[in-house]
Amino acid sequence: MNRHDVIVIGGGPAGLAAAIAAHREGASTLLIEREARLGGILKQCIHDGFGLVHFKEQLTGPEYAERFIEACHQQGLQMLTLTFVTKIEKHGDIFIVSIVNRNGVSKHAAKSIVLATGCRERTAKQIFIHGTRPSGVFTAGTAQHYINLLGYMPTKQCVILGSGDIGLIMARRLTLEGAKVLGVYEAKATPSGLTRNIHQCLYDFDIPLHLSKTVTRVYGGDRLTGVEICAVDSQMNPLPETAEYIECDALILSVGLIPENELAETLSVKLDPKTKGPICNEDFMTSVDGVFTCGNALHVNDLVDYVSESGDIAGAAAAHYTQAPHSEITFHTGQNVAYIVPQQLSQKVTAEKTVLYFRSAKPIERCQLFIKVNNDIVYKKSYAFLKPPEMERLLFDFSALNLQSDDHVTFEIEEESHDLHHLSK
Amino acid sequence: MTCIICPNSCQMTVEASGDTYNVTGHKCARGKAFAISEITNPTRTLCTTVKVNASYLPVISVKTSGPIPKNRLMDVMHVLHAITVNAPLTCGEVVVHDILGLGVDIVTTTSLSDISS
8 A cells, every 4th residue: 555644635726736735845745636637627717817816917727727737747746647536534543545547446545635626516406497308408617618628519599597607707608609698697686706707708798697587497308499587586586477488509507616525524524504615724624633625625716826725725734734632713603704714723723824714695895804702803804895706815813812712703794884984974 | 897807806987088097996007007908999818729639639728828909809719710730739839820910829728738648
């Protein structure tokens, strides 16, 4: 059996950054990727806008990945591609990872594991659309895979349901390739994707965005022939009297992403119902000692730069991991906070800066984020606006607070009161 | 207008008086430059794919080496639909020089080995 200090599972942006970091910190590191090429989903994200935070320039997805892949090769990192992890078992302090690839079945041992397994798209089965089961219903990522990697056009005339970023990007991509995108329909009253994508992907190409409308039924035998669209009320219930039929040969879904944690669950890693990723501490170590998480497996990110950042933190921590007793303080989410990552903090946190990611629960203009310890405000920051689709990151030094295990740490977002708003004018 | 340079998506206002433009709402110099360009000559970087021979994938991702006028996007797509390039290719290789005389090249955005490797 091959022995390593750290095994990183997943060769996308999170896993690449984690493997590079673990190797940099002196750990013997193995990176395992199931596909033939490294880069994960970035391989098919051929649009630009990646790397503005990390590299201070606009890169396409494949270019961003290429930089990390180059670094892996230069550092002589041990990598296995076309390799699938079938099982991870914990024996005492050691993890045994069973893999299968062209050389057959084998086992690798490691002191710590980084799970960089990314996320999956929600499918038609998860959003309760009625009707037949014709071909022509794709997730946006599947359509992207067909066009950008396989060179197939999956549609001539389509409807996009959901205003997530991949859906918006595919609206533009399909239009450039000659398809007619009849409209993007979003059940919520506000778009899910980044504002700049609404502009450069939809408005640039005169693609209409319909808010508070959803697809309620699909029609067709072998192939999709049309969809039924309904307006929804404020409770997201479709209003049957508003039903309209739209003829199209494809329905493209961009209705959300869910962190992929099947392997984590086999290790009994505890998941956060809010993020659907593992509950972790500031090193991104999960509830199972020695198992680390990062990237979209941890929580769905909107910028790859932060995926890489979390990979770097998790990889470095995995390299330095030694089994020792530890206790964690739980972060509580107060009003208007959808989630906070990490969800916990080591009581003996030594790092001068802890990286925190959060999202607001609803769009809010003019507000303040508070970190409170037992109702005392230890940090506050003002924001001109917060929107759930746009993740916020901040750095905070918890080491100086000398937190005790019974301290209650809460994150809250408070709207600036209307009266104050007027006074300040 | 909404800035599309970075995810901040700044809401900007441009006031034009003759040849001078007064931009407000931007948080960086790139935003200001974008706002003025969007009024005078809106441009976009085009990212797409072209057909490739002799590789294990049928297409390779490419982009324009710089922004092009927004109203020429479809013209460039039309040219790129008609061309085929040969593997192996490395990231950043020029596959079309000075496309349609727009002063930008079409460059690959990934590396693709040929079928033999």
